[in-house]
Amino acid sequence: MRPLTPADLNPAILNVQYAVRGELAIKADELTEKLRSQEHQGKLPFKRVINSNIGNPQQKGLDQPPITFTRQVAALMEYPPLVDIVKDKWPVDVIARAQELQAEIGSVGAYSHSKGIPLIRKHVAQFIAERDGYPSDPEDIFLTAGASAGVALLLNTLITPHKTGILIPIPQYPLYTATLAQFNGVPLPYHLSEPDGWKTSLDEIRTALKQAETDGKGITPRALVVINPGNPTGALLDQKTMEELVWLCEEHSLVLLADEVYQANLHRPTEHPFHSFKQIVRRLNSPIPLVSFHSISKGVFGECGRRGGYFECCNVPVEIRALLYKMVSVGLCPPLSGQVGVDCLVRPPREGEPSHALWKKETDTIHAALAHRTQLMAARLNALPGVSCVNAPGALYLYPRLELPQGAVDAAHKLGKEADTLYALELLEETGICVVPGSGFGQKEGEHHYRLTCLCPGVEEYVGMLEKFHLGFLKKYGINS
Numbered sequence: 001m002r003p004l005t006p007a008d009l010n011p012a013i014l015n016v017q018y019a020v021r022g023e024l025a026i027k028a029d030e031l032t033e034k035l036r037s038q039e040h041q042g043k044l045p046f047k048r049v050i051n052s053n054i055g056n057p058q059q060k061g062l063d064q065p066p067i068t069f070t071r072q073v074a075a076l077m078e079y080p081p082l083v084d085i086v087k088d089k090w091p092v093d094v095i096a097r098a099q100e101l102q103a104e105i106g107s108v109g110a111y112s113h114s115k116g117i118p119l120i121r122k123h124v125a126q127f128i129a130e131r132d133g134y135p136s137d138p139e140d141i142f143l144t145a146g147a148s149a150g151v152a153l154l155l156n157t158l159i160t161p162h163k164t165g166i167l168i169p170i171p172q173y174p175l176y177t178a179t180l181a182q183f184n185g186v187p188l189p190y191h192l193s194e195p196d197g198w199k200t201s202l203d204e205i206r207t208a209l210k211q212a213e214t215d216g217k218g219i220t221p222r223a224l225v226v227i228n229p230g231n232p233t234g235a236l237l238d239q240k241t242m243e244e245l246v247w248l249c250e251e252h253s254l255v256l257l258a259d260e261v262y263q264a265n266l267h268r269p270t271e272h273p274f275h276s277f278k279q280i281v282r283r284l285n286s287p288i289p290l291v292s293f294h295s296i297s298k299g300v301f302g303e304c305g306r307r308g309g310y311f312e313c314c315n316v317p318v319e320i321r322a323l324l325y326k327m328v329s330v331g332l333c334p335p336l337s338g339q340v341g342v343d344c345l346v347r348p349p350r351e352g353e354p355s356h357a358l359w360k361k362e363t364d365t366i367h368a369a370l371a372h373r374t375q376l377m378a379a380r381l382n383a384l385p386g387v388s389c390v391n392a393p394g395a396l397y398l399y400p401r402l403e404l405p406q407g408a409v410d411a412a413h414k415l416g417k418e419a420d421t422l423y424a425l426e427l428l429e430e431t432g433i434c435v436v437p438g439s440g441f442g443q444k445e446g447e448h449h450y451r452l453t454c455l456c457p458g459v460e461e462y463v464g465m466l467e468k469f470h471l472g473f474l475k476k477y478g479i480n481s
């Protein structure tokens with residue numbers, strides 16, 4: 001029998017790249033294994049690997065605690081007889097919530113409706129209506145296994161192979177480039193403006209559209225992806241830019257895909273508030289098709305392993321919604337534990353309810369820690385020679401820019417790598433800190449960045465390690481004069 005080789009596989013799969021779990025993450029796993037083995041005891045220059053490469057808040061070593069309310073409801077959903085043990089100990093609103101969901105769902109071990117449990121979709125619609133001040137229809141809501149599943153479904157649905165252009169921001173979360181590669185979509189990159197705090201530039205988008213029109217490849221631009229708050233940049237869109245983006249979608253008949261998974265991660269909400277695209281589209285009375293994504297993975301909820309999220313369709317014709325329903329039904333249903341998580345996300349305890357005080361204390365503490373770390377890390381990174389870093393107002397990341405010595409660029413090229421990859425690899429080998437090089441998110445030729453999360457506890461020690469490494473790296477490769 002002839003052996004199976006990668007050449008036998010779907011070539012689109014071979015083109016998929018996903019840096020967040022790429023070379024650096026693989027190396028980090030190897031180092032974690034080494035730290036565990038007797039043979040390498042004491043031989044590495046650090047005691048633990050710090051996973052700063054991925055927004056995984058509850059990861060071991062980062063230790064962001066789960067929200068008690070969510071876990072109590074989830075526990076009762078998993079094992080309803082638990083109520084006999086906890087009924088005098090846990091708040092009555094937790095028990096009432098779990099019983100309400102049990103009455104609707106039955107066992108979390110059963111398949112549900114393919115779009116998700118109707119009652120939970122109703123709660124999502126109520127959450128959206130309250131957030132935006134405009135009604136939302138539960139029939140427009142699809143619960144998903146995280147936002148990623150929704151994004152993949154929409155891209156797969158919109159793409160006619162090799163002909164469909166999807167406008168994506170650069171830098172971007174590599175879910176988009178990876179999924180476009182998988183489904184043979186054509187990325188139409190538009191650059192965010194770093195000197196303006198990673199602002200979204202309409203001119204850049206128009207340039208990308210013009211290029212698609214004139215390059216003779218017959219690409220039809222079909223959708224505009226906007227990530228707000230941004231990953232990896234943490235930038236937030238202002239309402240004026242959002243309005244202009246909606247009009248641009250009208251002008252070019254584009255579907256707007258609004259990735260809003262970081263909507264609750266706001267470090268300076270008075271100065272940089274979040275506005276949903278749904279609100280802007282409704283306020284402008286715009287007819288553009290909009291699909292917006294949200295998730296239980298981020299915010300202060302951080303339940304990313306539970307795989308829960310939703311998307312809302314707005315101005316999407318009923319027959320297209322029906323096609324989406326057909327496609328999700330092929331996968332049967334999103335995980336029930338994720339759906340329960342979505343219910344807790346969109347229906348937290350209200351003021352006056354017994355669980356509210358603890359919920360507020362826990363969520364306030366996490367928000368404050370994320371904001372503090374972001375602020376401190378940005379200030380300290382900015383004080384380093386050859387580093388400039390936008391002090392991100394949102395999301396879970398910083399995306400510092402590096403001016404690297406020519407010696408480092410040359411050394412990296414000899415290894416067939418980008419200089420920021422070399423920087424990230426050496427950072428990992430010397431300190432155990434795992435970050436993602438900017439090449440994984442897209443950047444302009446000759447630029448270097450890396451993305452790190454603001455999820456690491458012990459921020460003073462952590463940033464101290466980054467500083468020491470950076471100065472040593474500049475010395476090793478010769479500081480540019």
Ligand SMILES: Cc1ncc(COP(=O)(O)O)c(C=O)c1O
Nearest residue numbers: 146147148173231261295297309
């Ligand atoms: C911008 C963005 N969208 C979507 C996702 C995927 O989130 P989920 O865990 O809900 O699939 C992420 C995860 O990091 C993200 O950063």
